[in-house]
Amino acid sequence: MDLTTSTVFIPGATSGIGLALALRLRARGATVVVGGRRTALLDEIAAAHPGVDTVRIDTADPDSIDAARREVLDRRPDLDVVVAMAGIMQAEDWTSDDFLATAERTVTTNLLGPIRLAAAFLPHLRGRADAAFVTVSSGLAHVPLAATPTYNATKAAVHRLSEGIRLQLEPAGVRVLEIVPPAVRTGLMPGQEDNPVAMPLDAFADEVVDLLVSQPDAREILVEGVKFLRFAETSGTYDATVARLNATDRHAV
Structure with missing residues (x-):
């Protein structure tokens, strides 16, 4: 994926990691389309960042995904990268009786969302010469945070999904890349914006884009700060890492 020539659609990029990456990809020369649910935020982004295109999309709604696909491809028929960024992270208490709604909402957004995006855009991407479908998992795919069991599970599923579809799509000409x-x-x-344990957003986004450029054949984009989670099991530190993570009482994406 050549960042200087790619046309990239990022659903879930009206704030946070998605927007930070969108702006950096644009600065590197890519054509960027930001997707999100809230039209007011999309309008603000378009006004503040000339050259960044915007499209309304709710990845929890199949009809919205279909409408966004038509709009994006009508405007940007040269689209060659889709980044399935949209996700939610909510605490759950499975010792209570009211966790189900949160769990179902998390599965719909974090797992069905990327699957539906793939179904919508892969027919187009398979026809492009240098296409990529980018997933976003989490360090919590590998080490669980007690407060967010369904989030952990959906991100573990996104990781394994990425591994599986890569085997099918890369021979068909679509690269599969996982950001962790x-x-x-x-x-x-x-409280996560002020969490001293968490990585500063700008530092994370800068490191991700540097890795995308320096590791063009990477399957996973792993900033240094996620490796203790990603490799906890294979390094023999899993139990200690689980204890360390949950002892901090902090959010670890």
């Missing part, structure tokens, strides 16, 4: 964030200072959960 650690805790990052965003508004993903209450």
